[in-house]
Amino acid sequence: MFHRSARILGRFAPSLLRGCEGLLLGAYLQVWGIQIVATFGQSLPVLTASLLVGVAAWTLAGWSLRKTDPGESRTARMISHALLAVWTLGFPYLGETVVSGLSLLSAESLANPWLATAVLLPLMAALVGLPTLLCGSVVTGDTPGQDRIVPLICGAAGSLFLLPITLQPWLGTAVVSWIACGGGLALAATLFLRRSVVADVAPDAGTEPESTSVAGADGTTVGFALTASLGCGLAIAAATRLTQQLLMGSAYLAGAELAGLLAGLALSGVISRRIVARNGSPAIAAALLATGCLLLLDVLFGGLIRASLWISAEVSSLPLLLLLRAGLAALIVLPLGIATGLLAPIRKSAGTGYRFPGLTGAGVVCGYLLAVWTAGDIAAVLPWLGVGTLLLVLAATFREAGRLGWKQPARLATSAGAGLFCLLTVVAPHGYAPEDSAKLLFSTRMFQGYHNGAAPDELLRADDGRLVASVRDGNSHWTAWLYRGTRLQLRENGVPRDVRSVNPAICPDSSANLTPAILSLCLHPLPEDVLVVGFGDGATLEGCLTFPVRHVTCVEGASGLKAIHEAAVAPAVGVDLHADDRLRMVNVDPPLAIAASDRQYDVVLLNENQNALIRTAAQFTSEYYGRVASRLNEGGLLCQRLQVLDLGPEVVRDVVSTMRDAFPQVMLVSPAPGEMLLLASLSSEPIVTNGIIDRLQSEHVRRLCSRMAWDWSIVTGLTCLPPEAVDAWLDAEPGQVSSVANARLAWTAPVEVMRWAPKMQQLRSALELRSSPLVNQLGEDVDVQAISQRLADMREQQRILAQHPDHFWAYRKTLKQRLTERPRAKIVQVKHEGLKRTLHPEDQRRKAYLEALAAAAGTKTPDMETIRDVVDFVEPYDPLVSFFVHQEVARLLSRMEPRPVAAELEHWLHSVYYAPPHDRSVRNITEALSLLVEYPQAVPDERERFDLIHGLLETVTERWRVRMLPESGTSKYEPVDASRTLETAREALAVLDAHVEADAAHYPDWEIRRRIIERELIGPVRTYQVKAARKLAVAERKKKEEERAAQPRSVTLPGQPINVTR
Structure with missing residues (x-):
């Protein structure tokens, strides 16, 4: 029994050893990658230089070791493990030394990306050239006839997938690198102790050497392979860009993507053997698989959005959340790893060494870089890839027809089907919509809405946000969204960046x-x-x-x-x-x-x-x-x-x-x-x-x-x-x-x-x-007292707006009280009079403001000069004056003849959007909406007018949500405000309907958004109006009953002719 177990263990020990080597190589790759990014960043020149140096060193390693004696190969493998461990320990310090070489150049000289790439090439060669050669020595250092490259690739894929979601976040890269280096040294010692045993292992009789070789392939076959490799590189770049629209572009995502590619590479051996057995072309199969994968991702993009949304909204366990997101990223690119494996056979041929095609690997990298430099996503890459694959299919068909004749209906039917499939990539409508994922997948509000049962289509139109621009670059997809008609929000791959005002006159900056x-x-x-x-x-x-x-x-x-x-x-x-x-x-x-x-x-x-x-x-x-x-x-x-x-x-x-x-x-x-x-x-x-x-x-x-x-x-x-x-x-x-x-x-x-x-x-x-x-x-x-007074004025402004949401003029009383009950004095030097006590300059200004306001308000139809005297008090900013000036001026402008509706609208909008977040006022919103509805000339641009009306409807919806809270209370004006809101909202919706009918491209899917507005605004306000009116009626009736009960009553007692008042 013991000897049988030993034989079984001995049979699987070499594969297990190769798997451990793969784990170490995956860990090394991850450590080097994150340390390069942490030193140089992730710009296109850095990415290009590292990939070019890596593929060149890998090709050089395969070429230099192609005829190495098995004994020498095992020795090189052992030495490589030891050197990789030492190199990894010193990698971050070498990186700092290398990056210091950039101090010899000016920052402006690196603005040219091609020059920056040329500068970075020797730096990256110093960093990753030697370790890539050593990795090539480890990969190729196996015994001839043994098919153990698959365990190595699986080990590397497992390491790249698991480390970012297990050890890396909790231990850090330094500790992981120390563990990997210890494992590398242990492996080197193991290989040294087993070198005689490994030398005596016979080739596996079950492994049949492959009959074809890249070296023996003709020029057409090599051309097919290179063309297909370019297509695979393009597809990989497009797929990785897609994953960044679904998941935040973080370090664990990069590890999962690379793990998926390697897992596909390991799985490709099974498919490759079947293609060769049927005399098929691996290059055509790889191109068709890459094209089909991209087409499937394009068609299923909506489903992928829903899957990612479900993961974010429903999964609260952090380990499970990490596993699901990493698994989704790996699954997306796995078929492309299979396609790449078809072009780069990973089985070992007896007597020829590993047939890792350096040219094919270079083609994949060049295709990837081509897509990255041209900012190609699925929508841009898929038609070109389909056309290229179609040309490959046609070329292969004519080649086979010339060799075997046209009397092979099965092959012709297969080629015709492949050709139609490639044409489908050009004519089929695209489902890839990164703008939808940008709005849905990176917002807590969207997660909560989905968790509460809202459909994704409704969540996309849950607010007034409208896409105004979409731009791609090599690393990111940027989108700009307009909210309230006045605020722009930028998103990078969906991740919210900054929000800024497009017009500080009506909307504050962040x-x-x-x-x-x-x-x-x-x-x-x-x-x-x-x-x-x-x-x-x-x-x-x-x-x-x-x-x-x-x-x-x-x-x-x-x-x-x-x-x-x-x-x-x-x-x-x-x-x-x-x-x-x-x-x-x-x-x-x-x-x-x-x-x-x-x-x-x-x-x-x-x-x-x-x-x-x-x-x-x-x-x-x-x-x-x-x-x-x-x-x-x-x-x-x-x-x-x-x-x-x-x-x-x-x-x-x-x-x-x-x-x-x-x-x-x-x-x-x-x-x-x-x-x-x-x-x-x-x-x-x-x-x-x-x-x-x-x-x-x-x-x-x-x-x-x-x-x-x-x-x-x-x-x-x-x-x-x-x-x-x-x-x-x-x-x-x-x-x-x-x-x-x-x-x-x-x-x-x-x-x-x-x-x-x-x-x-x-x-x-x-x-x-x-x-x-x-x-x-x-x-x-x-003077802390002066600062405290200013801060007290700000708090007073907030109190007025909270307690008197639609009676802004309450600030006048506060202003007068400050001037009469708590006037501030200042000692100034007066010529010929010495020191004199005068009113504080700020109080003087407030007094002058009240006088100017009284003069303007006392005129039935004020002129622009009188109103301008009031507007002048907006700046410098005064907490108890500046904000309220705008509503005062808006009311004054409404009395002018002719009425300057554009200026009036600007002041109403300022009072709406400069209000604090807890503001409950709705009358200024209805005034602004009425102007936009009744006076189109207030905003001549129809699209801008649409956005402003739409934004005001969203704002009044939020204000009514606050008003409906139990703690907000109910005033006697609530039914009137609700009635005015409903009337104005219906008129505004009619204007928006007319605009969409004339310009449907401005806001697609308006019908869905309109139903949401009716559900969120019209319905609740109508219900609240009825309840508020009923509540006020009950309160009024109760008040009258209490007043009647409090009145004295006359009672006549038996036997007494007089009235006794009780």
Whole structure:
């Protein structure tokens, strides 16, 4: 029994050993890949240089080892394992040494992608050339006649698939690399001890050598193989782009895709044998399989969206969620791995060595790079691939007919069917819709709606968002969405990026965009040179150019982002940033630009706030922060944006620890919900100084703050964690530094984003005990009372809007009370009179405003000059004046003859969209809707008019949801407001119906959206109107009964002739 078990074990031991070697190679590949990305980024030049060097080294390895003696091959395999282990341990340090060579070049010189690729080729050759040769030695170092390459490939696929969802997020890349290196050294020792045993193993008699060889193939066969390999490369690029529209482009997704390709490569052997047995052409089969796979993905894209949506909305277990998403990504590309395997037979032929076709591998890589450089997706690649496959089928048919004649109906029928199938790829309608996946698959609101039973088609039209632009580049698919007719949201592969206003006159800008520019440039005493890393939506860069700085440099490598800005943002906003001669654009990926030589800066603003994407992995490492620190002048300041909406305290702590590793001082500031700013300095001086108050009160800063509906004092009231509190937090709960060696954030951030938990509450609980307002960091000589008064005015504004949603004029009473009961005085120097006590300038201005308003309101038909006197008080921003001026002016304009409806509409829209999120007013919305319906000339552009009406309907729907909450109460005006809303909404819908009938392309599927509006707005408001009227009637009747019961009654007692009042 023992001997039998030993024989069985001995039979399977070599295959098991090859499987272990595959596990190690997969781990090495993953470690090198993430460390290269964490060092150089994921730009097209980096991707191109690494793939070209890799395929060249692999081909060289196959060519140099094709006639190696079995004994020498085993020795080379053993030595390769030892060298791979050593190389992997030193890989991150070698990468840092190599990247330092970029400092010899300027950032502008790398703006040419072809030159950047040429520069990176020798750098990548130094990094990946030798390890690729060593991997080739391991793969080809098997015994002739043994078919054990499949276990090796399966082991590599398993390693690439499992490590990202098991060990990598919890242990980090460094620990995984140490484990792999230990395993590599153990394997080398095992091979050394077993070298005599392996040498005596006889070839497997069950393995038949293949009869064909690439070396013996004719030119036509090689041409077919090369053409098909190009098609496979194109298909792989299109399929991987598709997976990024379904799943967030993170490190685990890249590992799953590569694992799927390798799994397909391992499975291809079975299909390849059957094709050869039937005298078929592997090249034609590979091309047809690749084309069919893409066609199937195109047709089933809607189903894939539903599958991904179900996974995100219904699966709450994190391990299962990771497994399902990785499995979906691997399954999508698995058929393409099979197609590639048909072109690159992986079985070993006796006497000829491995027939790994270097030219075929190069063809796959070239096809992949061609699709990436041309930004080809399925919609673009599939027709070309179908035509190419059709030509291959025709060429093979004519070749076979010339060799065997035309009297083979079976072959001709097969060729005809294949040809018709290829034509189908050209004429069939496309189902690939990345815009749908962008809106559905990366929104918590959509997940909740699907979980509650909403259909995907309805979720797509659940709000007023409309696609206005769609642009592809080599790495991403960018989309721009218009909301409320006034806000643009950018999405990268569906992942939400920034939101900005297209018209600050009627809609505020996001505080997450402008606060980084305001805070960083106000904290620095005299900023002159500013570096903005990441273009974003342009709002942050625009904010920096508002300051009186000498130079602003913007680094952005995403060509698609700049293209969509030119296509959608710039025309809508009407601001040409390039017209400012202070701006210098550097079109280079940030990791490469920071590594290259450049000037020094006073302020560096890192505008990339997504750390869960593999594309940004290089921008959240300690080495990257160290390079950024070297770009700062003495006393310089770094400001890093970070979106924490889906991050818990652990990941945020790791980011802070990583920055703290390069900077002695780090401070946290929260400018908006879900957004955080990390401010860092190399100086030992305090980051916050008293000079910030004067700089915040400057005219350009107050103007920027007003674009966010902010007063300058709000900046001083932002919640912050000062440097000493950050140090105390990290001492109490130490975080882990993310470096190139461990790439911690590249693995933990995407896993954290997927975790179901109240992460914002967890983060708030972790920070609230140590946080304090920014004003607390100022010295004692600062007029804290004046700041507190401004903040009190802001709170008063919020109180008025909350308690009097449709009676905005209540602010007048507050304003008068402030002037009469609590006037502020100021001591000023008066010529010939000495010191004199006068009214505070701000109170003087408020008094003048009330006088100007009284003069305009007292006129039955005010003229434009009188109204302009009131409008002048909008700026500088006053919490108790500026916001309310717009509704006052709108009412004044409505009394003019002739009525300036365009100006009036602008003021009504300002009052709607500049209101706080909890606002419940609806009358200003109905006024704006009435103007848009009755006066088309108010907005001459019909599409813009449609978007504004549509956005107002969505806004009034949200306002009524708030009003219907039990805690909101019911006023006696509710039935009137509901009636007015219903009337205006019906008129607005009629206008939208007419517009869609005339211009159906502007908003497809309007009927679905219209039904949703009727269900979400018309129906609930009608029901609420009836209930409110009934409730008010009952309350009125009860009140009358109480009043009647409280009145005195006369009662006549028996035997008494007089009345006694009781």
